[in-house]
Amino acid sequence: MIARVGQIWANATPQVRRPFYIGLAVAAVLAVLVGLGVANTETFLALPSTFEGVAASQAIWGLKPSNLLMVLPLGAFLVVLARSFIGLKAFGLFTPMLIALAFLQIGPVLGPVVLCSSVLAGMIVTPTLLKLRMTRVGFLGVLISLIVLVLVGLQQALDTQLQVDAFPVIVCALCVERWWKQWGKDGAKPAAKMALNTFVLALMIEFVMVSDFAMALIEWSPLLMPATTGIAIAILGRYRGLRLSEIGRFAPIWLERRRRAKALAAEALVLPEGVEEDRRKGLPDTRRVPEPVPEPLPEPFPEPLIPPLRLPRRAAYRKPQLAPLHQSHGMVLAAMAGRQRALRGIWVIGSAEELKRRGSPLPAAAPDSEPRARPRLAASGGRAVADWADERAPTRNAWVIRGVEDI
Amino acid sequence: MFRFVNRWLGLDEDALTGGEVLGINMRNALIQKYNPRHAIERARDKVAAKRALEAAGISCTGTVAVLEDHQQVADFKPSRDMPDAWAIKPARGSQGDGILLAVRREGNTWYKGSGAPLPEDMVMHHIQKVVDGGFSGDSAAEDAALIEPLIIADPALSRIVPEGLPDLRVISLHHTPLMAMVRLPTIESDGKANLHQRAIGAGIDMETGKITRAVVKGTPITHHPDTGVNLIGFEIPGWKRVLELASKCGPAVGLGYCGADIVLDVNDGPLVIEVNAHPGIEIQNICQAGLKSRIAATGEDFR
Numbered sequence: 001m002i003a004r005v006g007q008i009w010a011n012a013t014p015q016v017r018r019p020f021y022i023g024l025a026v027a028a029v030l031a032v033l034v035g036l037g038v039a040n041t042e043t044f045l046a047l048p049s050t051f052e053g054v055a056a057s058q059a060i061w062g063l064k065p066s067n068l069l070m071v072l073p074l075g076a077f078l079v080v081l082a083r084s085f086i087g088l089k090a091f092g093l094f095t096p097m098l099i100a101l102a103f104l105q106i107g108p109v110l111g112p113v114v115l116c117s118s119v120l121a122g123m124i125v126t127p128t129l130l131k132l133r134m135t136r137v138g139f140l141g142v143l144i145s146l147i148v149l150v151l152v153g154l155q156q157a158l159d160t161q162l163q164v165d166a167f168p169v170i171v172c173a174l175c176v177e178r179w180w181k182q183w184g185k186d187g188a189k190p191a192a193k194m195a196l197n198t199f200v201l202a203l204m205i206e207f208v209m210v211s212d213f214a215m216a217l218i219e220w221s222p223l224l225m226p227a228t229t230g231i232a233i234a235i236l237g238r239y240r241g242l243r244l245s246e247i248g249r250f251a252p253i254w255l256e257r258r259r260r261a262k263a264l265a266a267e268a269l270v271l272p273e274g275v276e277e278d279r280r281k282g283l284p285d286t287r288r289v290p291e292p293v294p295e296p297l298p299e300p301f302p303e304p305l306i307p308p309l310r311l312p313r314r315a316a317y318r319k320p321q322l323a324p325l326h327q328s329h330g331m332v333l334a335a336m337a338g339r340q341r342a343l344r345g346i347w348v349i350g351s352a353e354e355l356k357r358r359g360s361p362l363p364a365a366a367p368d369s370e371p372r373a374r375p376r377l378a379a380s381g382g383r384a385v386a387d388w389a390d391e392r393a394p395t396r397n398a399w400v401i402r403g404v405e406d407i
Numbered sequence: 408m409f410r411f412v413n414r415w416l417g418l419d420e421d422a423l424t425g426g427e428v429l430g431i432n433m434r435n436a437l438i439q440k441y442n443p444r445h446a447i448e449r450a451r452d453k454v455a456a457k458r459a460l461e462a463a464g465i466s467c468t469g470t471v472a473v474l475e476d477h478q479q480v481a482d483f484k485p486s487r488d489m490p491d492a493w494a495i496k497p498a499r500g501s502q503g504d505g506i507l508l509a510v511r512r513e514g515n516t517w518y519k520g521s522g523a524p525l526p527e528d529m530v531m532h533h534i535q536k537v538v539d540g541g542f543s544g545d546s547a548a549e550d551a552a553l554i555e556p557l558i559i560a561d562p563a564l565s566r567i568v569p570e571g572l573p574d575l576r577v578i579s580l581h582h583t584p585l586m587a588m589v590r591l592p593t594i595e596s597d598g599k600a601n602l603h604q605r606a607i608g609a610g611i612d613m614e615t616g617k618i619t620r621a622v623v624k625g626t627p628i629t630h631h632p633d634t635g636v637n638l639i640g641f642e643i644p645g646w647k648r649v650l651e652l653a654s655k656c657g658p659a660v661g662l663g664y665c666g667a668d669i670v671l672d673v674n675d676g677p678l679v680i681e682v683n684a685h686p687g688i689e690i691q692n693i694c695q696a697g698l699k700s701r702i703a704a705t706g707e708d709f710r
Binding site: 013 | 412415416426427428430431432433436502603625691692695696697709
């Protein structure tokens, strides 16, 4: 197993190796920071009323509410990492960061519980809301009142000191909306995966935000955190290599090419007919050749659904019956006028006079981009259409003549 | 130091060591570099893109009418102005939303491909909804309805698919077509040429125009599952013309890196239906080849 991984690694191109190294490094750093953040958590399950009026973030992690703003750039930095290095797809650009902030305000376990329950309630009610055919504003408005309803209910049930303010409500409503859009676009499974990604990313950001590293930076100087993360994002945000998820996505390209090369190599080893062993290198191969097991015949390929083309049997030749035309027939008149060319192609004849006059077959329609029916409106700004209208001679009535009967 | 960082960020790569697969990060960088904002806006609006393409002498699908506001909609009368078979498209729709097709007409009633009747007032209602911006996302308040005659696919192509219109996607950088595939509808994809809905994607050899590889949702196949026709080696008719059109599309709209959607009409041959400013990179998996090495071969330095 390990040897196999080593072999794959030896065959990997720099294009694959580099994102892999970077991804590993990012994952390691994140794991350390999340571990620090978890270790920094004083209590997981305490209800806010036990904190004696102190904000949840300060009681649990020692993060002053006024410093909540300070950790935002760190969240943005993590979102950038997750998107352009790992390729995690989440709802919105910075929604995970906002969710993480909401978690910090409510608590490490209570936060996810409160948020998930209200988002879930929103998801359940949304199909009914959509049937009412509201505008987007109306829809979001109803959603916000519903989420507030759920949150207030939770506040009554769990703890009256639970800090749910305007911020988590908006985040919840946005989440529900994004979820429904994604569902409509890609179907349930990708949408659920995306929701899960968002949730995991938010949890990770939450714990990185309260790790010792972040706290130390904030305490050192309030300017340090935004400046560091700003510079880091400016450097790493230019990453143009493959994302970690794309290695898996495009692996078939590399793998199948190798498989094909291997198959070609194996084919080259097949000995020509009449030669029993390969003596080109080393000692003759004296291994016993196992009796060839007769392979079951391959299943016949299913008949194609299209019936094979059956040519009609040629009918016996019959002499055409020629009936003389009447003297006053249009064709006869025209022929007598002696100016009529033989009927060929498509003719446009507006009146009896035109039939007598020598007309010319319509020029073959060039593959053009002109409309095939004349637009009757001053559409698309008017000018182009007006030009068309001028160029085209008005055709009165077009008769397509294919045979004598048509005349 | 800068060189080192840049190399690890994938900013400083040459054609030999830079790898061959184009990732989404690099694609976004290319779009940012070569596709100006106004050109992307133009490509997104089907009517504006069509005007730009026609001005450059590129053969596009025909136009019956463009309805841009309610005044024009009020003057429009389907029974008088519409041909027997047509397609109504929102100018700024995405992913085929709001496209209505009629294949035949009896009196003042048209019929969809599925056989469902479309009376005149239903057609008018659809046009009304398109112009109201009902299919254009939530950003656009109003949209234009583009009415085109229905395209009938080249019989060579239409006999390998059970229903629907196959279309070609050619990705090009400036004047150079880089990679191409044809999307073949299946019964499972409901006649839509959308790879997500299990249509077949088939990679085309750029020089010969022959299909080299066909894929449904990541599994390679050799024959069309519904018609049983062998796809490998099938030659796209009029391939030279397709390449010619594709190489002109991007510059005509103002895009450097773009994907042209081309259909093969039974009468007029290859016609451009749409130009995409953000073409996807899944085509690499279908053609089993990397776009980045081909871009590098055009002399691009990826800076």
